[in-house]
Amino acid sequence: MNESAMRLHDAALVERLYRSLYRIRRVEEDIARRYPGNDIKSPVHLSIGQEAIAVGVCEALAPDDVVFGTYRGHAMYLAKGGDLDRMIAELFGRVDGCARGKGGSMHLVDVARGVMGTSAVVATTIPNAVGYAYAMKLRREPRIVVSFFGDGATEEGVFYESINFAALKRVPVLFVCENNGWAIHTHQRQRQATLDICGRVRAFGMDAQRIEDGDVFDIHGTVAAAAARMRAGDSGPLFIECMTSRWREHVGPGEDFELGFRSREDEARWIEDDAVAKLAALIPERQRAAVDAAVHAEIENAFTRAAASPFPDADELHRHVFHER
């Protein structure tokens, strides 16, 4: 029995992973379904197809560990415990949103749950995560930092500058590259002379590991081990590359197969190997139905609350430009 199959015996873990995966999938499918209704006046970069990464990683973290991410951040935000009501209100532009309606889908944040904020400018939060980890090391806090980004982000100079500094100072940051193969409509092959991101990272003096099949147990187990090493203070930064697939268009609620730059067949093996369905099959039917029902109710509630939340008042425009104590 391999390691991941053994973990299947941990029924509590299976249920936790399933619940998080299913919840994120449903939230984003609901966003897509409701998008034409125009309540969500925000660009949305859906993670549908990629959820196993955020879930596998975040379920292996402690509540006071922190994550930094990107505009494709719904999954990371929810997996780390970001408040669902406040996320939907944010997408609706309402004052109860996590950024008081001022940030939108691309700038989700929930500091109390360790979601440090997401940026719409590719690769910009990578060095921020490194700096945060430097502070953890300086203060001898056993907390770790995770930096999420895409394969495209590894082309930016700041990525290399960041991993170099992180390796140099041996700070407790875990880099998680979500490699879905695409930067908008351009494949990694059209952007990088060699596809070996892990090899490049190793050259900077950092352990790097690639997870090929998007298996949520593998991701979870790998991150749990990495987190333990980093907390023990002997590993320095670590890097994992998770191969994955984005099923929807780069931005927006729909698909993009009709544009012709890729086909559904190209992504078929991923769609057939759906993590949500795979985990659903591991849980007794009655138990799963109960999880699903609770998730549905929570989501319905979040949309209802968001719709009832007011838009920010005019005086909110000038608030928070600078820190308010």
Added chain:
Amino acid sequence: MSDEASPMSVRTLSYVDAIREATDREMARDASVLLFGLDVDDPKAILGTTQGLVAKYGPERVFGTPLSEDAMTGAAIGMALAGLRPIHVHIRMDFVMLAMNQLVNMAAKSSYMFGGQQHVPLVVRSIIGKSWGQGAQHSQGLYPFFMHVPGLKVVAPSTPYDAKGCMSAAVRDDNPVMFVEHRILYYRQGPVPENDYQVEPGRARIAVAGSDVTLVGISYMQLECLRAQRYLESVGVSAEVIDPIWLAPLDVDTIVASARRTGRLVVVDNGWTTCGAGAEILAAVGEACAGGPAPSMQRMGFAPVPCPTTPSLEAAFYPNARTIAACAYDLVHGGAQGWLPAERDDLKSIEFKGPF
């Protein structure tokens, strides 16, 4: 070179098609012109502005780049030093921030710092976003940064005619030109001559003549000023509307002459007012009028906050035709008159619908 064109050959084109046509013409005319940037060769082709150009000129002259704005800007400068004329495209002006070092410290400096031995014929295109929750990092009008730096030219055409003529002039210019576009202007249609012509640096255009107040609208705000002119007309105020087109070099004379005539000047910036293009224009007009009668002047621009995503705050973040008209009205009649025109259907701004 002139910006006069035979009316025989004028068609109605969109801003998008005007940019594409100018690029196409320049590439056909001059084999040293290159076009690259993230996504220029993808199916959406920078909202259509680069459509068909890879097929026509091949992947050596038209190509998508890695996500490497800093290095690609430096490489563009190197190509320019070797005698090529690159056009580097950024789908958002916000991303140009990653290229600041190369633009400010190399492109802008090369001619002077190397005593005239070097020059950098480079066009940097970028698009300012607006609405549908673009938010803080996807809607900034940062052209004043570039106006500040000697050695950079800055142009922000608002009509399809100027988009074509300015692009042609920018490509033929031997210096770095920041070519500033605006997402909402992409929907604008207008007359564009078929033949080649250049809208040369340093010449503003009086879009509408008037006698009571001068409105200067930059980039997208030119459209809002044209609408404001109509609101003002309905209450008997005659506004002159000026499109500066080129921000560096800036045609101060045309603006000064107009403001002297009308006695009043409102500059509407498509960015923040502090140290903005409007600040520069008001200062230049103030200096030109020093010692004589000076016009009453007012700046408008973004609220001094990052752009919020929620529509309720976004409405207050941007100037619009009605608030511009109200501001001009107050200048004309003196003091806060409290007049704000009711929104007219024919003067509504085009609402941009998502996702992007």
